[in-house]
Amino acid sequence: MTEEIQKNKGVSRRTVVKGAAWSVPVIAAAVATPLAAASTVDVGAFSLDGTCGVLGVLGPGFTIQAGPTTPLPAGTTITITGGGVANIGVFSITGGTANVNVLSPTSRSIVLTAPLAAGATLAARTTLSISVAFTLNGAATLPAGYTGTGGKSAGSVSSTLILCSAT
Incomplete structure (x- = not known):
């Protein structure tokens, strides 16, 4: 039952x-x-490019441009390493807000302390002259939680005493 x-x-x-x-x-x-x-934000196609500058006017260095629709976040880091010289000089920042940290005589870390507006460009230029033989390599790293689909995160500058080339 x-x-x-x-x-x-x-x-x-x-x-x-x-x-x-x-x-x-x-x-x-x-x-x-x-x-x-x-939790991941795509900042799109930002670009880090080397620049030769203008002899006697603007020093060589790098520009980083935010993608057209999304700002680059604070905490974005550009690591610059140099070769061919004992010291890569003092970097100045224009077009944005960032701290320049000296890691060694031949390397610097540039960290955005405020977002870089969509489409805006930050320039990091050194006191090196392009009449000196040197190479500079730059690599941009986004903070955790961000990605840059289609972005160009590396650039370089190379001077041979006579010619300068940048990518």
């Missing part, structure tokens, strides 16, 4: 509890996935 009553009752409490226990992780994963996907 007990068996007959159980069959007529339908679903037991034990079955409901087991089903609920298995559904909690599935529901939690479904809720967490959109949050994780939304």
Whole structure:
């Protein structure tokens, strides 16, 4: 008789509890996935480019331009390393707000302290003269949570005493 009553009752409490226990992780994963996907911001096609400057007027260095629709975030870092000289000089910043950190005589770290507006350009120029043989390589790194689809995150400047080339 007990068996007959159980069959007529339908679903037991034990079955409901087991089903609920298995559904909690599935529901939690479904809720967490959109949050994780939304946590990365795409700043688009920003560009880091080397520049030779203008002899006697503007020193060589780098420009970084934010993409056309999204600002570059504060915390974006440009790491510059040089070769061929004992010291890559003092860097000045125009067009944005950034700190210049001396890592060694031949390397600098430039960190945006405020966002660089969409389409805006920040210039980092050194006191080196293009009449001296040297190379400068720059690499931009976005802070955690940001990506730059289509971005150009590296540039260089090379001077041979006579010619200067930049990418």
